Amino acid sequence: MNWRLTGRYMVSVIIVTIITVFINLFGFMIWLVLQASSQHSEENTPETFTRSFEQYITFSDQGITVKKEGQQALKQQNAWVQILDENGQDVYHIRAPKGLKDKYTPLEIVNLHKYKDKQLLSTIYAGGKKVKGKEYSYFIGFKNPSLGKYLFSFDTKDLVTRFNIGTIILLSIDAIIALIIGYLFSRQLTKPLGRVIHGIQRLANGDYTTNLPTKGMYKDVFYNVNHLSEQLASSKKEKDKLEQMREEWISHISHDIKTPLASIQGYAEIIKDPNYPLSGHEIRHYARIIENKSLYIKDVMEDLNLTSRLKNNDVMLNKELVNIVSLLRETLIDILNDSRYADQLIELQTNVEKLMLNLDAILIRRAVTNLILNALVHNDHDVQIVVQIEQKEQTHVTIKDNGKGIEEEELEKVFDRYYRGTNTGVTHAGSGLGMAIAKDIIQKHGGDITISSTLGKGTTIDIQLPS
Incomplete structure (x- = not known):
């Protein structure tokens, strides 16, 4: 690769x-x-200047001369001019340097044109002009030491x-x-x-210890790979933790179900055995025990079914306009009518008698019941529970108790599935799903639920329902 x-x-x-x-x-x-x-x-190059200089040369009966404009141009170029006839004889020169010859052979003319003359200290260019059938040639020498000319x-x-x-x-x-x-x-x-690529392969193989140096042109890529590694490591840790909780929960729930099943089986065998002559009162007593144990197993099974449906978003809300005050009052009465909680201190506080909300009455009753029972079983027998209703931007249902309180590290777990608090009484048995079910029901209604607690002072649960 x-x-x-x-x-x-x-x-x-x-x-x-x-x-x-x-x-x-x-x-x-x-x-x-x-x-x-x-x-x-460019007009100022030596070659161009030499070719165009013929315009300044004039021929007359008095002889050959260079116009004043040409003389001025020679002065500006720091140059001189020499005009030769067809035989190479000098017929005119101006600004000529010392050592300038009067007559040239053809070879000398060629050499002057090809090479820089060291004696004259000039770079020489040649031109020509035809007048009345005669060919005249002329040399223009530039006294510029930086000017050179080479032919190859x-x-x-x-x-x-x-x-x-x-x-x-x-x-x-x-x-x-x-x-x-x-x-x-x-x-x-x-x-x-x-x-x-190596880091991603390690992530794919379940190794979440990847830590790439976040530098260079790919630093953003490295950072995101590291962030992904951290997220996967955190998710794996949470998954392992949840799996451990689930296994512990299965172990506990299995034990909790086996105990009532054993009672049901034992009392049923006693009633069935002809060797045990039972009175009608004893039979009714054993039947009542069997019924209670069966109802407990039924509640556990219903919790399992409901939490699974809520988790998979398979619960349809049967909403209707309900007086939340009456619903809560009836819920508290049902709890107090249970012989196990008949002498508990549970109070409803409200400044209104009618507050209509669009909700599923059965599920809201189930959620509130779970929260109150959770407060009862995790605290001492003399715990006091107050349920308050308050109308703000949303409807707030607050459940307060003056019990033991919850430690901070456990406070984040109380709504987790399969979690059972450390304050649960040894005689208490249940599915361990009550708080999670309550939260799912409230959120299913578009509301929210929060919890706060102080050790030794109690716990407050705030339910916000849309008005």
Whole structure:
């Protein structure tokens, strides 16, 4: 995988490099052509000046002269001029340096045109003018020491051959350089990606200890991989914790169900056995025990079914306008009518007698019952419970007790499925799903539920229902 990525990056870099080289060569050639064109188009170059100087040369019966404009131009160019006839004889000169000859042979004329004259300290250019059928030539010498002129000859075929060889060598060198740079660049790009791929593979294999250095051009990618690793590690920890709680819950619930089943089985066998002559009072007593144990198992099964349906969003609310005050009063009466809680102190406080809400009465009753029973079984027998109703932006139902309170580390778990508080009495048995079911019911109605507690002072549960 790493070599595949490296190869792709190398190919892209090489292509970019080659295209860049050709663009540079093409641009350089265009620049040379433009430079040459611009030089030829400039009027102040020595060649142009020499070719155009003939306009200043005049011929008359009195002889050959140079106009004042031409003399001024020579002065500005720091140059001199010498005019020769067809035989190479000097017929006119102005601003001529020392050592200037009066007559030149054809070879001398050619040499003066080709090379810089060291004796005259001038770079010489030649021009010509035809007057009345006679050819006159002239030299213009520039006394500029920085000005040079060199002529060279070449074989076109040899030049083309050398150019092709040079081009091949140049392209070969460029290709080698491109390979080296491309490889180094690709390694810099793909090495971090290799670390990312390795880290993701570790995450896929369940290793959530990945910690990549968050630096370089891929630092955002590294940060997100690290964040994903932390999230997965946290989720795994929570999952393991929930799984442990679930296993403990299964163990407890199995024990809680076995105990009433054993009672049911035992009393049923006694009633069935003819060797045990039972009175009608004893039979009714044993039947009542069997009924209570059966109802307990039924409640546990209903909790299991309801929490599963709430978790899977499989519960349809049968909403209707209900007087929440009457509903809560009836709920408290039902709890106090239970012989187990008949002498408990449970009070309803409200400043209104009618508060209509659109809700599922059966489920809200179930939620409130679970919360109150939870307060009863997790506290001492003399605990006092107050249920308050208050109308604000939302309807608040508050359940307060003055019991033992809940430790802070347990406070976050009370609404978790399968969690049983440490204050649960040893004689208490139940599904351990009551608080989770209550929260799911409230949230199903679009409300919310919060809990606060202080050790030794009690616990407050606040239910917010939409008005």
